[in-house]
Amino acid sequence: xxxxxxxxxxxxxxxxxxxxxxxxxxxxxxxxxxxxxxxxxxxxxxxxxxxxxxxxxxxxxxxxxxxxxxxxxxxxxxxxxxxxxxxxxxxxxxxxxxxxxxxxxxxxxxxxxxxxxxxxxxxxxxxxxxxxxxxxxxxxxxxxxxxxxxxxxxxxxxxxxxxxxxxxxxxxxxxxxxxxxxxxxxxxxxxxxxxxxxxxxxxxx
Amino acid sequence: xxxxxxxxxxxxxxxxxxxxxxxxxxxxxxxxxxxxxxxxxxxxxxxxxxxxxxxxxxxxxxxxxxxxxxxxxxxxxxxxxxxxxxxxxxxxxxxxxxxxxxxxxxxxxxxxxxxxxxxxxxxxxxxxxxxxxxxxxxxxxxxxxxxxxxxxxxxxxxxxxxxxxxxxxxxxxxxxxxxxxxxxxxxxxxxxxxxxxxxxxxxxxxxxxxxxxxxxxxxxxxxxxxxxxxx
Numbered sequence: 001x002x003x004x005x006x007x008x009x010x011x012x013x014x015x016x017x018x019x020x021x022x023x024x025x026x027x028x029x030x031x032x033x034x035x036x037x038x039x040x041x042x043x044x045x046x047x048x049x050x051x052x053x054x055x056x057x058x059x060x061x062x063x064x065x066x067x068x069x070x071x072x073x074x075x076x077x078x079x080x081x082x083x084x085x086x087x088x089x090x091x092x093x094x095x096x097x098x099x100x101x102x103x104x105x106x107x108x109x110x111x112x113x114x115x116x117x118x119x120x121x122x123x124x125x126x127x128x129x130x131x132x133x134x135x136x137x138x139x140x141x142x143x144x145x146x147x148x149x150x151x152x153x154x155x156x157x158x159x160x161x162x163x164x165x166x167x168x169x170x171x172x173x174x175x176x177x178x179x180x181x182x183x184x185x186x187x188x189x190x191x192x193x194x195x196x197x198x199x200x201x202x203x204x205x
Numbered sequence: 206x207x208x209x210x211x212x213x214x215x216x217x218x219x220x221x222x223x224x225x226x227x228x229x230x231x232x233x234x235x236x237x238x239x240x241x242x243x244x245x246x247x248x249x250x251x252x253x254x255x256x257x258x259x260x261x262x263x264x265x266x267x268x269x270x271x272x273x274x275x276x277x278x279x280x281x282x283x284x285x286x287x288x289x290x291x292x293x294x295x296x297x298x299x300x301x302x303x304x305x306x307x308x309x310x311x312x313x314x315x316x317x318x319x320x321x322x323x324x325x326x327x328x329x330x331x332x333x334x335x336x337x338x339x340x341x342x343x344x345x346x347x348x349x350x351x352x353x354x355x356x357x358x359x360x361x362x363x364x365x366x367x368x369x370x371x372x373x374x375x376x377x378x379x380x381x382x383x384x385x386x387x388x389x390x391x392x393x394x395x396x397x398x399x400x401x402x403x404x405x406x407x408x409x410x411x412x413x414x415x416x417x418x419x420x421x422x423x424x425x426x427x428x429x430x431x432x433x434x435x436x
Contacts, residue, residue: 013275017234019301020282021241023291030244038240043229105213105350107257119227123273126218132352132405133214133395141220151402156213158348159384159408160367
């Protein structure tokens with residue numbers, strides 16, 4: 001199923017896009033440099049490292065955490081993070097009792113400024129169809145077994161709001177700096193398909 | 206439209222396949238496609254609701270057998286041709302023959318547009334209100350997923366007023382309405398066998414919702430469904 005993975009065989013699409021771009025440029029409808037800039041932005045500047053900074057700050061700065069949960073768009077802007085698909089950002093927080101998961105069943109809505117562009121699996125038919133119906137079974141496939149008494153909240157982004165999950169801070173990180181903590185935060189934990197593992201014991205050397 | 210894109214709750218797609226160390230774009234053309242679509246939307250050649258609806262109008266078998274950015278390509282070409290920005294002939298001559306959509310964009314649903322226009326921009330619902338989603342099945346664009354239709358939920362947040370996609374995707378006047386975060390129990394959506402402690406939250410335009418008459422349902426009102434964590 002093409003939509004479930006990524007097809008690597010070259011298709012007519014590459015040629016069609018090339019021809020279309022040439023035509024649009026010729027007609028003055030798109031500027032090739034503007035296209036380059038967009039590609040560069042999402043390949044090199046915007047990605048889950050942004051979200052990781054947000055999470056690490058929320059873990060270490062209670063006032064920021066409060067602002068983030070109240071108005072995530074404004075809070076992440078304090079860190080210089082903003083952009084398309086982040087205009088109405090909502091942060092939902094995991095606790096020992098509540099686990100949050102994000103999905104877009106109708107298309108592929110995703111909080112670009114904090115997480116970058118979504119991976120293929122997030123846009124896959126399997127993920128989109130199952131996240132709202134069997135989140136526990138889906139998470140098990142991701143290797144995340146949640147106790148039965150943990151409540152699961154699935155956020156199906158169908159309007160203008162874009163969601164990010166604030167994962168739980170793992171044990172054994174009390175003495176870590178914000179920067180070190182940010183290194184631990186994974187994209188998957190901010191989608192809600194993973195928890196963050198406690199850091200490996202530091203070498204005594 | 207009740208299209209193949211509306212996948213929430215479907216079976217049959219198998220396990221989620223993940224790729225290790227996945228790149229942002231898998232090929233140069235994917236990045237170009239992403240940028241072209243964003244630039245055209247940004248420049249106002251079409252809006253994001255028209256774009257989403259054009260993806261929905263890809264014939265279902267083709268939708269299922271396309272990759273993500275192939276669907277973007279089909280949608281962009283469909284809109285360029287329909288809006289007369291670039292003709293099908295021009296694209297075909299350049300070797301970029303567009304694939305015909307499953308259906309033309311439906312004409313603006315006048316009833317929906319009228320209803321949307323007359324809807325108050327002042328919020329009709331408040332957090333805690335019990336609502337039932339309407340059983341809407343338009344041929345055009347809608348952001349009320351099938352799995353949430355005709356189900357009972359509770360308003361949890363008022364997100365503020367936003368342009369209704371249903372009319373915006375069909376050249377209608379921009380109708381702003383309140384959008385609410387509505388909480389649905391898994392048991393309401395999937396039946397009594399579903400786990401008691403699973404919930405789905407979905408942001409819905411006011412037009413999609415009707416009030417539930419305040420009937421005395423014993424034991425239901427008292428029980429808080431919203432403990433722990435935050436939203």
